[in-house]
Amino acid sequence: MKKVYFLCTGNSCRSQMAEGYAKQILPANNFKIESAGVEAHGLNPMAIKVMAEDGVDISKQYSKLIDLQYFNTADVIITLCGDAKDKCPMIPAQTKSLHWPLSDPAQTMGTIEEQLQEFRNIRDQIKALITELK
Template sequence: MKKVYFLCTGNACRSQMAEGFARQLLPADWVVASAGVEVHGLNPQAVTVMAEVGIDISRQTSKLIDRDYLNACDLVITLCGDARDRCPVTPATVQKLHWPLPDPAAASGSIATQLAVFRQVRDEIKQRVLTLGARDYTEK
């Protein structure tokens, strides 16, 4: 089994969307989780835009990083600079990727404008998750 951990500051948007896509798109032998360096709650707009593509993340919860899970991972992916900079030290066996995605929760303007930003970030995450299944992250 391969273990992947998606990390963001508050585990509210980007990491939650990545977890949702990974559960649907990665092979069945992948164990998938997400967490944050803080807990901000699940962003309802993230739930909305994921539902638009047929993925229900409404039951996911905002969680703090679990160091035991982190240290047992094959791959840790940070989705913002804050999470990358504040992520606890991991063993050398844990591979790390950084996806510098904008925070859709920081979007301003009308709800339609905000949702457009959430959709852009969602679509970028989907494309990145699709590339994960093709690579072998168990070779250290």
Template sequence: MKKIYFLCTGNSCRSQMAEGYGKILLKGKYEVRSAGIEKHGMNPYAVKAMAEDGVDISKQMSKIIDPDYLKSADLVVTLCGDARDRCPALPPQTKSLHWPLIDPAQAQGTPEQKMVVFRQVRDEIKKLVAGLE
């Protein structure tokens, strides 16, 4: 089975949401994992936004990049410029994509205003992951 790796800076929001959708939308086509350049823990707004769409990512853990999985991945998707710029070198056979998504963790305002941003990013990620089929 092919392997896909979703990467962002802290593996707390965007890459976790992509992993959640990937495990559902790409099931049977890809082994799906996510990681970060750093480990920031799971963002509760990301967990809540995904739960609203019926996807439970509450048991996922924030992880740093596994060099062995990275080397064996068929596709690496970076979800922020920092991950794209700081990602270790990829083998020549590994395809890479970059999705320049805003960081919902930087959203300001009330909890509901923050959720609006998380939902927008979630919906964009869902469309992009579905496009990988």
């Protein structure tokens, strides 16, 4: 079974959406999926909302700090922002490392609808990237 770890700064948006899609798209008998952050900022309500729009419920997920035991035994570590890439522990040599430089939708300014649209854009990019992992 392949262990995949999605890492982001606060484990509130991008890595949570990636975890949700990976659990839905990747075969559960072949993949163990987790996400974490270099900090724990709590699950962003807009991430929950836009994922629900696409039929993925992440409302029971929660923001977590990096678990070094899981990190050190992961087969694939995927960073979803430069901050996580720069601050995460040294990735073990045997671990495949991918970097998906996605903008942080939580930093979007503007109306609620404009913010939601950016969350949807990032959500759709993540879904496409997860689909390529199959």
